[in-house]
Amino acid sequence: MLDLEKQFSELKEKLFRERLSQLQVRLEEVGAERAPEYTEPLGVLQRSLKIHIQVAGIYKGFCLDVIRNKYECELQGAKQHLESEKLLLYDTLQGELQERMQRLEEDRQSLDISSEWWDDKLHTRGSSRTWDSLPPSKRKKAPLVSGILPPAGPEREDWTAIKKARAAVSPQKRQSDGP
Template identity: 35%
Template sequence: SSRGPDRDSSAEEADEPDSDDSSEMDEGECERRRNECLDNLANLERQFTVLREQLYNERVKHVEYQLAEVRGGRSQEYLGPLRSLQENMRIRIEVAGVLKQMRIENIKHKYEAEEQAAHQHFKSEKWLTYESMREEFLEKIRKLEEERQTVDLWSTGAEWGKRRRKRQVTVTPPYVVYMLPDADIMEDWRLVRKLLEKSD
């Protein structure tokens, strides 16, 4: 029983060097693990840089391929909108053609209406001119007839006075100034009628 405490103290002394070794091993393990982690991190960064460069190159190649497809007229992303644009252009051209035809028809109808109005105006003015000149010439003819009758009455009165053997009295017939002789007026009237008949 006297040896029991001695044994316990010796056991505690034996345990002390083991704890010191354990702490030293823990520090070494931590340092090793830290270095290992740093190496892994550096490796990951290198891999990320490589992958990022590869991704960039692949994207550039893809864009260049798409551009080549568009230039060659083979890209579906390009052909879809292109077909839509072509359809819109076709519809707009068709609508423009319909509007053009309608406007041409409208202009044609306006022209025909203006032409008809011009013909009607010409006929109306021609008829008014004809009637005006006809009335003017008829009035001249009427005046000539009246003057001729006046001259005939004067001649008849003079003959009757001679038969009664009266003293001859000088009677001055009416003095009329004519712009044109009767024959010229009648000739003008015939020419006007011929011209009006030709214009019909």
């Protein structure tokens, strides 16, 4: 019996080593990515990964299309809003200008009527001279500037010639105005 037990424990030990060597071989196959229990689930996962990547790419394309369409819609809306604001502003300005032109035309017409009335009123007095607000005796005279001479040269000669000509004309004018 002892012999039987010894054989049993040897067989058990041998079976254990064989099992251990089989597990080590499988572990090496899994580490080298050759084991069927590793490669089959890995293949399924890789196919699933490819499908997910394709779906994500298609989804990304659709999202980009949606964003592009929204951008184009916003851009088109902004352009249309700008154009409508331009037209509205143009119409407003044109209306204001037309209104101002009409008021100016009305003012001009009323001014023409009142100036005609005023001219008629002045001419009915029998005065042949033009109307002036102040008589000549009460008008403010221009200040006399004297002592300013241009620098020496042709300008001074011109200046003296003008003064002499004015002095010569002034006595003749006084004589014709006087008697």
